[in-house]
Amino acid sequence: MKIFSEGLLDMAAIRNDFPILSRKVRDGKGLIYLDNAATTLKPRAVLxxxxxxxxxxxxxxxxxxxxxxxxxxxxxxxxxxxxxxxxxxxxxxxxxxxxxxxxxxxxxxxxxxxxxxxxxxxxxxxxxxxxxxxxxxxxxxxxxxxxxxxxxxxxxxxxxxxxxxxxxxxxxxxxxxxxxxxxxxxxxxxxxxxxxxxxxxxxxxxxxxxxxxxxxxxxxxxxxxxxxxxxxxxxxxxxxxxxxxxxxxxxxxxxxxxxxxxxxxxxxxxxxxxxxxxxxxxxxxxxxxxxxxxxxxxxxxKIGFAAISVQENDLLTYATKLISDLPSVRIIGTAAKKAAILSFVVEDIHPHDMGTLLDAEGVAVRGGHHCTQPLMSRFKIPATTRASFSFYNTRGDADALVLAVRKAIEVFS
Amino acid sequence: MSTQDLYQQVIIEHHKKPRNFRKIEPATHQAEGFNPLCGDHLWVYLNISASGLIDDISFLGDGCAISKASASMMTQSLKGKTVTEARAIFVDFHKMVTGQLNPDDDTGGSERILARLKVFSGIWKFPARVKCAALGWHTMTGALANETTISTE
Missing domain, CATH: 3.40.640.10 (Type I PLP-dependent aspartate aminotransferase-like (Major domain))
Structure with a gap:
């Protein structure tokens, strides 16, 4: 595995380690897997x-x-x-x-x-x-x-x-x-x-x-x-x-x-x-x-947590900025110290509808209460849409997420 | 059916402006329905006359566009029907959303019976969402059976 001196990962090699990333999902769309908090993908070494x-x-x-x-x-x-x-x-x-x-x-x-x-x-x-x-x-x-x-x-x-x-x-x-x-x-x-x-x-x-x-x-x-x-x-x-x-x-x-x-x-x-x-x-x-x-x-x-953190922190910062710029979106969970998990709600769009509409674009996220119902009650919401990243995700995945959320907002407008 | 077809304008419109979105007080029949998986939660109220006619039907609650639009359109289709007719429509609706009945190919008259409810005909292709479309209906049949709490799990 090649790791660049800046601490960045060789993304092509990393993504090649995960055979499922080349899969096509609904309507032949490429898989944008952003449900890593539910379960992570499996590298060839594990398989x-x-x-x-x-x-x-x-x-x-x-x-x-x-x-x-x-x-x-x-x-x-x-x-x-x-x-x-x-x-x-x-x-x-x-x-x-x-x-x-x-x-x-x-x-x-x-x-x-x-x-x-x-x-x-x-x-x-x-x-x-x-x-x-x-x-x-x-x-x-x-x-x-x-x-x-x-x-x-x-x-x-x-x-x-x-x-x-x-x-x-x-x-x-x-x-x-x-x-x-x-x-x-x-x-x-x-x-x-x-x-x-x-x-x-x-x-x-x-x-x-x-x-x-x-x-x-x-x-x-x-x-x-x-x-x-x-x-x-x-x-x-x-x-x-x-x-x-x-x-x-x-x-x-x-x-x-x-x-x-x-x-x-x-x-x-x-x-x-x-x-x-x-x-x-x-x-x-x-x-x-x-x-x-x-x-x-x-x-x-072998990849190392140093490189993993750089990649995941970059994805979190990048995706948070893009999602925050969308109209009528509220991020749930804005702690100073955060992992690359982005939970959000969009006004008038239930996370289940959001999940289905994102799925249509090949974007896999979780919509729901995430087995934390008391937490949802604390924020007075039934559920959130959650995008959760791993080191094999790219900025392109975050772009695809945001584009799909934009489309969903259009469907509901 | 694509996802775009699922989110047809009529569904978005019913979601935004649900019909009969109110409480009937007093109601002769009512039930509370929820889907513990997603947190959808609604109440269905009915006023049924002595002769078994649905004089009034309404609902309240929170949920996704599919569950809300489905409950809203259900109240429109069932108002003025008899309890027996309502149960029959439910059976056809349930078969349709689970992919066991295609109203366009059916010779048993379900196309006419389901009418506008056909917008939900392709939802069986989205198994995770079938329960959303069925929640209001299950709650309605629960109310008819005098069950007070209906869970789709």
């Missing part, structure tokens, strides 16, 4: 790794003593080591493969939460959480009687940090917060939140689903207790994700699921559990998915 696993490997892990099983086990555990290095965990035992962000948060809520929270204890979240970081805590509240508190945001879509800090009490056991908002693009000051939490003895879970594909995350530097993300938003396939947890916390967590792979020995009288990470990974995992995730991480490490 090949997954294909090779099933074409040449296809064995189950941790069990067989035959050649293929040993090979699959090694590749699966190599992927875990790649994830460890990627987020700088101390040890691979701190990396638990899950089916995604949602299952990782639910694992923490049900296992750690049910063990450690009592009636009256508090979980603090924010107004910009994805439903996946709201509902598991409401379910925990049903079981334990804990209290769910919500930190407010301002009109730009930034956390009001003084108010967040004021909501922390001696009963706050966990602050579970989105690192990068999927609806607004806001990058939260998670380092400060972790500092607040430490002062009050609370644990911190970071939902990094929208972060890990766009900036370097170092769990030791952050000193967070849990960090979760999905493979499919990191250029890997769906069905695999990661729960990072500090070893001493994970070790004290009872397994949520019992079954194969998570045991040392089973008799009908007594079962002893395996060590981490297997103890929290009952059943056959997404082996091909994990191997693909390892390949995805290696792929973006």
């Amino acid at each position: 090949d790794a997954v294909y090779q696993h099933y074409a040449n490997g296809a064995s189950n892990i941790h069990r067989g003593v035959h050649f293929l099983s040993e090979e699959a086990t090694r590749q699966y555990e190599n992927a875990r080591e790649t994830v460890r290095r990627f987020i700088n965990a101390r040890d691979t035992s701190e990396v638990i493969f899950t089916s995604g962000t949602t299952s990782a948060i639910n694992l923490v809520a049900k296992s750690w939460g049910e063990k450690n929270l009592k009636a009256g204890d508090e979980v603090l979240i924010t107004h910009m959480e994805h439903h996946a970081n709201i509902v598991p805590w409401q379910m925990l509240r049903e079981v334990t009687g804990c209290i769910l508190k919500v930190a407010p945001i301002n009109d730009r879509g930034e956390l009001i940090m003084e108010e967040l800090e004021a909501l922390i009490t001696p009963r706050t056991k966990l602050i579970s917060v989105v690192y990068t908002s999927n609806s607004l693009g806001t990058i939260n000051p998670v380092r400060d939140i972790i500092d607040f939490a430490k002062k009050h003895g609370a644990k911190v879970l970071l939902d990094a689903a929208q972060t890990v594909a766009h900036e370097k995350v170092d769990v030791q530097k952050l000193d967070c207790d849990f960090l979760v993300f999905s493979g499919h938003k990191l250029f890997a396939t769906s069905g695999v994700g990661v729960l990072y947890g500090k070893r001493e916390i994970l070790e004290a967590m009872p397994p949520l699921m019992g079954g194969g792979d998570m045991i040392k020995s089973v008799t009908f009288e007594k079962t002893t559990y395996a060590e981490l990470p297997a103890r929290l990974e009952a059943g056959t995992p997404a082996i091909g998915g994990a191997i693909g995730l390892g390949a995805a991480i290696e792929y973006i490490e």
Whole structure:
């Protein structure tokens, strides 16, 4: 991969890495993919790794003593080591493969939460959480009687940090917060939140689903207790994700699921559990998915977050300017620190109509509430149109978006 | 049908100026409908006479152009019809928007029955939007069945 000295990417080579980018969509239009916050596209390196696993490997892990099983086990555990290095965990035992962000948060809520929270204890979240970081805590509240508190945001879509800090009490056991908002693009000051939490003895879970594909995350530097993300938003396939947890916390967590792979020995009288990470990974995992995730991480490490940020920041600035210049458009989420996610509403045009009209031009965006209904209520809107960029997008994609939005405004005029 | 055909002027016009966009108080039948996927949310009100005639029908709510225009045109087509006729129109409409009935090729008289509602005939090519067109209708049939809350999920 050729990277220019200015830190710019060789876009032709990069786009060639993603076979789907040459696809035609509705009415034979070229694909302008701006739905990266929903899921990212998959580079050839990932597709090949997954294909090779099933074409040449296809064995189950941790069990067989035959050649293929040993090979699959090694590749699966190599992927875990790649994830460890990627987020700088101390040890691979701190990396638990899950089916995604949602299952990782639910694992923490049900296992750690049910063990450690009592009636009256508090979980603090924010107004910009994805439903996946709201509902598991409401379910925990049903079981334990804990209290769910919500930190407010301002009109730009930034956390009001003084108010967040004021909501922390001696009963706050966990602050579970989105690192990068999927609806607004806001990058939260998670380092400060972790500092607040430490002062009050609370644990911190970071939902990094929208972060890990766009900036370097170092769990030791952050000193967070849990960090979760999905493979499919990191250029890997769906069905695999990661729960990072500090070893001493994970070790004290009872397994949520019992079954194969998570045991040392089973008799009908007594079962002893395996060590981490297997103890929290009952059943056959997404082996091909994990191997693909390892390949995805290696792929973006080669490109480097320095070049990725330059490209994505340029796209955000460029697209924001163009969209702001359109009549009757309002951008939702104007935080000072933002990822390349552009949510907007156009007067009198529902985001679903906008989505369909953009689709007619080959532009794939998301129109909807983005699984953040309380956030939509905060801005008194039912939904937004969201364009979310990745490093393989170009200024030409942003131009196509704006042209299509202009056309939609004409249809409705 | 292209996207441009979907957003025909008549749909935009009904979206901007929905007909019978008001509450009937008191209504003999009413229901609330929503689509949890997109947040479309509307209410349908009916006044039905003892003989089963729809004396009045109206709706209120928020949603996309497709759902609003569809509900608006529904109120126009059903006013003055009997409950039995309304149910029959719903069946044809539902078949049409799900691609099971092409009113232009149909010999069962659906072309005449659906009349102006044919502007929604190509929506089955946009599967994500079928529920938008059907929301008002599902809510109407729910109201007739005395169900108070209708969800398209």
